[in-house]
Amino acid sequence: MDVQEDTRALSCHGIVAEPGALRALRHRLLAWALESGIPDDRAHDIVLAGYEALANVADHAYPGEPGLVDLDAVCRPGSVEVVIADHGEWRPPDDTEDDPVSVRGRGLLLVQATADRADVRTSSDGTVVTLGWQLD
């Protein structure tokens, strides 16, 4: 695949979806975003949304033992895309809980509020979360 000079990519596949590894992955994503010249505020949005999507995988996709997750990030002139894929089952937030101060589902809410675009696609192979941002 041709990678244009003005495109920067990060690819981290087969990461174990457990807290320590996801923290290290978050640090890599932040370092990559800042090195790509993404403004601090945007870089933190990207890292928060990306981490919440990853954390949802750790929490929900693999009941029992941690599975693997893939993260791909691409920075093009004017836009950033982060794709997180797992091979488990995405569990949507439990909306039967009616306590307004409940936090179940807030992770996903954070993803949606922090990204300009958040798309979740689930298939029998797992779930792909695509997050997009426009850069000024």
Added chain:
Amino acid sequence: MASADGQDMGDLEVSVRWRGPAAVVTVGGEIDLVTAPELGEFVGGVLEREPGVLVVDLRAVDFLSSSGLQVLAGAHRQLDAGALRVVSTSSITSRPFTTTGLDEWISLFPSVDQALAGVAGAGG
């Protein structure tokens, strides 16, 4: 800001001091899936002493995920309405509250003194 080669072990700095009936918990570091359990345990211990007001100072926190919000929402549920007050001066710690609407129940303050304003016996 988190460094690119940050530690992957729990490395949250948490302390508590009391000002009259108010407990002021100061947190530093990254609140994520690694450290949220540690924070939850610490806050749980403070709640056992039944503070009238709990101030959580997040100014030295450089990452706050929903796992941290979950700890604070849990504390909110154990306290009287308005008794949990969060000190936050950066968007890194304020935005997770505002984007999820949690700031409707848990008020954000720019300083510990402002968070303690009006608390009888807290001084300051």
